[in-house]
Amino acid sequence: xxxxxxxxxxxxxxxxxxxxxxxxxxxxxxxxxxxxxxxxxxxxxxxxxxxxxxxxxxxxxxxxxxxxxxxxxxxxxxxxxxxxxxxxxxxxxxxxxxxxxxxxxxxxxxxxxxxxxxxxxxxxxxxxxxxxxxxxxxxxxxxxxxxxxxxxxxxxxxxxxxxxxxxxxxxxxxxxxxxxxxxxxxxxxxxxxxxxxxxxxxxxxxxxxxxxxxxxxxxxxxxxxxxxxxxxxxxxxxxxxxxxxxxxxxxxxxxxxxxxxxxxxxxxxxxxxxxxxxxxxxxxxxxxxxxxxxxxxxxxxxxxxxxxxxxxxxxxxxxxxxxxxxxxxxxxxxxxxxxxxxxxxxxxxxxxxxxxxxxxxxxxxxxxxxxxxxxxxxxxxxxxxxxxxxxxxxxxxxxxxxxxxxxxxxxxxxxxxxxxxxxxxxxxxxxxxxxxxxxxxxxxxxxxxxxxxxxxxxxxxxxxxxxxxxxxxxxxxxxxxxxxxxxxxxxxxxxxxxxxxxxxxxxxxxxxxxxxxxxxxxxxxxxxxxxxxxxxxxxxxxxxxxx
Amino acid sequence: xxxxxxxxxxxxxxxxxxxxxxxxxxxxxxxxxxxxxxxxxxxxxxxxxxxxxxxxxxxxxxxxxxxxxxxxxxxxxxxxxxxxxxxxx
Numbered sequence: 001x002x003x004x005x006x007x008x009x010x011x012x013x014x015x016x017x018x019x020x021x022x023x024x025x026x027x028x029x030x031x032x033x034x035x036x037x038x039x040x041x042x043x044x045x046x047x048x049x050x051x052x053x054x055x056x057x058x059x060x061x062x063x064x065x066x067x068x069x070x071x072x073x074x075x076x077x078x079x080x081x082x083x084x085x086x087x088x089x090x091x092x093x094x095x096x097x098x099x100x101x102x103x104x105x106x107x108x109x110x111x112x113x114x115x116x117x118x119x120x121x122x123x124x125x126x127x128x129x130x131x132x133x134x135x136x137x138x139x140x141x142x143x144x145x146x147x148x149x150x151x152x153x154x155x156x157x158x159x160x161x162x163x164x165x166x167x168x169x170x171x172x173x174x175x176x177x178x179x180x181x182x183x184x185x186x187x188x189x190x191x192x193x194x195x196x197x198x199x200x201x202x203x204x205x206x207x208x209x210x211x212x213x214x215x216x217x218x219x220x221x222x223x224x225x226x227x228x229x230x231x232x233x234x235x236x237x238x239x240x241x242x243x244x245x246x247x248x249x250x251x252x253x254x255x256x257x258x259x260x261x262x263x264x265x266x267x268x269x270x271x272x273x274x275x276x277x278x279x280x281x282x283x284x285x286x287x288x289x290x291x292x293x294x295x296x297x298x299x300x301x302x303x304x305x306x307x308x309x310x311x312x313x314x315x316x317x318x319x320x321x322x323x324x325x326x327x328x329x330x331x332x333x334x335x336x337x338x339x340x341x342x343x344x345x346x347x348x349x350x351x352x353x354x355x356x357x358x359x360x361x362x363x364x365x366x367x368x369x370x371x372x373x374x375x376x377x378x379x380x381x382x383x384x385x386x387x388x389x390x391x392x393x394x395x396x397x398x399x400x401x402x403x404x405x406x407x408x409x410x411x412x413x414x415x416x417x418x419x420x421x422x423x424x425x426x427x428x429x430x431x432x433x434x435x436x437x438x439x440x441x442x443x444x445x446x447x448x449x450x451x452x453x454x455x456x457x458x459x460x461x462x463x464x465x466x467x468x469x470x471x472x473x474x475x476x477x478x479x480x481x482x483x484x485x486x487x488x489x490x491x492x493x494x495x496x497x498x499x500x501x502x503x504x505x506x507x508x509x510x511x512x513x514x515x516x517x518x519x520x521x522x523x524x525x526x527x528x529x530x531x532x533x534x535x536x537x538x539x540x541x542x543x544x545x546x547x
Numbered sequence: 548x549x550x551x552x553x554x555x556x557x558x559x560x561x562x563x564x565x566x567x568x569x570x571x572x573x574x575x576x577x578x579x580x581x582x583x584x585x586x587x588x589x590x591x592x593x594x595x596x597x598x599x600x601x602x603x604x605x606x607x608x609x610x611x612x613x614x615x616x617x618x619x620x621x622x623x624x625x626x627x628x629x630x631x632x633x634x635x636x
Contacts, residue, residue: 066567066595075594104596111602114562118599289559291602298606 006171006196007447008215009182013233014169014191015226017205019147021158029092030134034084037093038077040132044125045071063121071125079103094130101126112329113288124155148208150199154181164188169210171199171217174444185212193217195444236485239511246276247499247510249492251517256498257510258314260478264305269503277314277373279500280426280478281306283359284321287328293355296362303366307374314373316426316476316500317363318405319356319390321345321379325442331355340434345380345405346390357393364397377403377426382410387421406464406475407431415464419473425464427496429479433457452481453534453541458494462529465495476500485512490541492518493525516545549623550612552585556633560604565634570595572629576622579614592626 032040045068052064070076083096090096105119149167151158153174170185175194185192191212199217202208209221211229213236218225247255258279259270270278286294286302294302307315322328323344331352336342349356360376367374378390381404394402404411404418407428411418419425429452434441436457439449452458468475476498481487483505489512491499501509524541531537557565573580573592582598583589585608590597592611603609609630613623 062564066563069567069570069595073594073596074591075597104600107600111600114559115599115602118562290604 003219004196004198004217005448006193006199006215006217006444007176008191008212009194010170010185010190010192011213011233012169012189012191013212013226013229014148014210015207015221016146016148016168017207018150018202020200020204021149021151021154027094028134030094030130031089031091032093032133033089034081034087037080037084037097037129037133041071041077041080041129044128044132047128048125066118067121067125070121071129076100076104093133097126097129097133110329111291112327113290148210150202152200153194154184169193169208169212171196171208171210173197173200176442176444195447197445197447236508236512239508239515245274247513249513249518249521250515251519253518255492255513256314256476257506258316258476258478258498258500259503259506260500261306261503263302264309266503267306267309271309271313273503273506275313275503275506277310277316278306279314279316279476279498281315281317282321283318283363284326284328287320287322287331288326290330292330293358296358296365299359299362300366303363304370307367307370307372311371314375316375316377316403316478319346319363319376319378320348320359322348340431340440346378346386347380349389360394360397360399364399373401374399375401375403375424377405377422377424379405379428380407380431381405381418382408384414384417384421387418391422408435409460412460412464415467416470419464419468419471422473424474424476425468426476426478426500427461427464427491429457429461429477429481432460432479433481436460448534451534452479452487453528453538455529455531455534455537458490458525458529458537461491461496462494462525469495474498483509485509486524486538486542486545489513489516489521489545490525490528493521493523494529520544520547548612548615549619550610551623551627552608552610553627553630555603555605555607555609556631558605558633560607561598561601561609561630565629565632566595566598568629568634569626570598572626576613576618576626578616578619578622580622580626581612582609584608585610 048064048068048071052061052068079100083100084090101122105122108115108118146166146168148169148171150171153172167190169190170181170192172181172194173196175181181194182192191210193210193212193215196217207220209218209226209229247257249255257275258277259273259275260280261267261270261278262282262285267278286299322331323342324340331348343351363376376394376399381387381390387404391402401423403422403424403426405428406412406415406425430441433450433452437449437454439446441450465475474497477491477496478500482499483501485508488499488509524544527540527544528537531540555561570593580592581589582592589612590601592598611623611626613619
């Protein structure tokens with residue numbers, strides 16, 4: 001059985017024929033008069049309005065409604081009119097149209113955060129307009145039978161045109177875990193895989209087995225393949241539903257399960273799935289949503305809103321992790337050739353030292369009078385000196401439990417010295433994986449490299465865990481990897497004490513862990529670190545854990 | 548021309564639904580309406596792109612001005628209420 005792999009972003013198993021959604025791109029000149037351009041723009045607005053009216057998914061309805069308004073925006077019409085002033089047939093309107101949009105895109109990009117995300121809507125409108133003018137518009141997509149939707153990536157207007165009740169699964173070549181495709185699939189409760197290289201080379205109608213939990217696509221599966229996958233999926237779901245309460249292995253070993261959160265809604269979700277607290281409170285959101293640094297008072301109010309629902313529980317706060325893939329315009333002002341290797345995380349003390357001082361002050365102030373177990377850690381700590389600097393400053397404002405993210409090879413290899421300065425360490429496995437493997441985690445062409453299952457990554461974690469054990473310091477994992485039940489078990493086997501994941505993943509991980517002994521976790525970890533490849537590590541570990 | 552300054556109630560600022568509601572109401576009023584941060588250049592409130600580009604966040608003040616007409620005051624009151632409300636609650 002041949003197969004393809006990508007990133008599973010919505011769990012579940014589906015079997016069905018491929019239905020390919022072809023997206024035409026072209027840069028042929030488009031001859032048109034200004035009148036034709038305006039008429040086409042009006043039609044685009046009407047199409048979007050119509051699509052917004054018909055789609056059932058609320059999240060897509062809002063996106064399409066906003067796009068329809070933008071397509072009919074008087075300021076956009078004015079910008080195009082200013083570039084197409086003569087009543088003639090222009091030999092190519094494409095550059096004029098592109099120019100008209102670019103001013104708005106630049107203005108929104110400069111605002112950052114939520115505002116910058118709207119530039120994708122402008123691209124969508126522009127592409128629809130150019131497609132309409134050049135006659136390359138795709139026909140309305142009508143699914144007549146249950147199918148697995150395959151595309152380069154799906155935009156909100158693509159999904160609006162599809163009658164998705166016939167979609168069995170979504171598999172796209174590009175995109176990431178937070179892309180529109182992933183969000184739509186999770187909303188519909190169907191399996192989805194993104195970043196699946198090779199999927200567009202398959203013939204229309206080929207029968208696929210899609211496993212959205214594992215991110216695997218199997219071609220022309222046999223009945224027994226299908227049955228075993230479906231059986232496993234059902235067993236996992238049943239187990240997840242059956243186990244509640246604190247995390248425990250089969251032999252009774254206690255495992256601290258925590259959830260990741262970024263705001264008050266996330267904290268409520270974390271509390272509702274019965275975790276022992278928040279293992280990663282991302283404090284970037286407030287900064288990303290502002291054009292200037294939020295004041296200490298604003299920060300205190302925001303942090304309090306996350307602390308309040310967590311009374312009696314642990315909250316691990318991560319200080320500002322701006323930079324790299326999360327730039328904050330007023331902090332990361334300088335263009336960096338290599339932002340992932342640049343001034344990000346705690347390194348911002350080099351350029352925006354006072355911002356971090358004010359944040360530590362706000363965190364300490366917000367926790368006053370609320371009965372939580374407050375832990376605070378800094379991201380991108382690389383050296384013992386940085387760990388000491390952070391610990392000194394955090395303790396100076398009255399924070400008792402201070403820690404560091406272990407997300408660079410330097411911090412992991414030198415953990416015996418780095419962790420000596422603090423109370424705890426937390427593995428950020430997404431970044432640790434990309435740095436150990438020297439592979440950009442946002443580049444879907446390298447997705448086979450950016451897996452935490454790679455023995456080189458697991459060995460790096462093992463080295464740091466061994467140092468932590470010697471020093472008697474606690475360690476946790478707060479990356480995507482903790483949400484994978486098998487990997488979670490392997491991480492425990494390597495010596496990690498707590499696991500923090502998206503609230504939606506908690507029940508499944510808790511359910512799985514209740515079926516394995518600690519000795520199995522240790523053996524699975526041992527087999528995985530000695531494997532030849534990520535695939536082999538995963539296979540060997542699973543074999544041990546499913547015994 | 549009646550005008551009023553109002554503090555933005557929405558948590559996300561003038562973005563997403565709050566911005567759409569303002570733009571729809573301004574466009575549907577039949578009167579020319581502008582919105583801007585006090586002391587800065589005001590923009591056409593019937594243009595979503597222009598309103599977004601103001602980059603107004605929660606807690607900021609904006610000044611809304613409605614052109615003279617039969618129902619200017621009631622249009623202004625309606626728009627002020629849209630901006631002051633937190634629509635995500």
